[in-house]
Amino acid sequence: MITNTYFLLYVENPMASADFYSRLLDKQPVQASADFTLFILDSGIKLGLWSRQVVKPEAQASAGCGELGWAVDSREAVDELHQHWRALGITIVQPPTAMGFGYTLLALDPDGHRLRVLYLTVG
Secondary structure (H helix, E strand, O other): OOOOOEEEEEEOOHHHHHHHHHHHHOOOOOEEOOOEEEEEOOOOOEEEEEEOOOOOOOOOOOOOOOEEEEEOOOHHHHHHHHHHHHHOOOEEEEEEEEEOOEEEEEEEOOOOOEEEEEEEOOO
């Protein structure tokens, strides 16, 4: 059985991205260097930020080809995160919006990676 335990994002500057994600997640990385930074999320999943200049083999995709997602338990939680992220100066590309799968918000990190918060209304 395979269990998903890591998400890796290729970033321009892992230390700058670490600062961004520290504010976003309200937690400090467990490892931080010029080439790689690692967070352990409350769920136990690890988020790695790897310098795109050193990743081997070289990454071919660019930011925006996928999304990191966080499910929340209410529409109000989406709205609260929207206000919090705006206060942090995070780029919001889709304010809270009702869509076919639920109520959602979309933001970008400094490298253009898409960050989605959603309250699922379908199963």
